Amino acid sequence: LERIGDLAKNIAKRVGTVGLSVTPRDLSHSIDGMAQLVLVQVQGVIEQYAAADAAALAKLRNDDERIDVKYTSVFRELLTYMMEDPRNITACTHLLFCAKNLERIGDHVTNIAENAYYVLTGQQLPANRPKLDETAMSAPAA
Numbered sequence: 130l131e132r133i134g135d136l137a138k139n140i141a142k143r144v145g146t147v148g149l150s151v152t153p154r155d156l157s158h159s160i161d162g163m164a165q166l167v168l169v170q171v172q173g174v175i176e177q178y179a180a181a182d183a184a185a186l187a188k189l190r191n192d193d194e195r196i197d198v199k200y201t202s203v204f205r206e207l208l209t210y211m212m213e214d215p216r217n218i219t220a221c222t223h224l225l226f227c228a229k230n231l232e233r234i235g236d237h238v239t240n241i242a243e244n245a246y247y248v249l250t251g252q253q254l255p256a257n258r259p260k261l262d263e264t265a266m267s268a269p270a271a
Contacts, residue, residue: 133171133237136230143223156220159206160228163199167231170196170238178245187254190242196235203228 147157170189177185207221207228243254 193239200232
């Protein structure tokens with residue numbers, strides 16, 4: 130939870146910087162949807178742990194896939210805005226970092242859900258959880 134707070138603080142700083150620019154509001158529209166998904170996840174993991182609902186924690190852990198898909202979409206959209214108008218580069222760069230921080234918060238929520246599931250059941254969830262961040266660079270197979 131502390132790391133989630135650190136990431137949220139970084140997002141707040143960047144949003145303040147973007148808010149000072151003359152950037153059109155629609156640049157950040159897609160990231161708003163991503164933020165809502167992440168907020169639901171954070172609230173959900175706390176509520177499900179408090180309710181001792183292991184099944185809901187397992188489902189919540191798998192819902193991280195939606196955040197990864199949204200992150201990939203936001204990433205591509207912001208890159209497009211930067212290519213279309215170089216004046217958007219500064220604001221979009223800050224928004225890219227915000228989106229990545231939101232994606233990382235989703236990953237931390239997933240880890241919390243996995244640990245809470247273990248505390249409640251004494252069993253670990255399968256290691257092969259869905260991960261759909263298509264923006265990550267991967268080395269070609271040798």
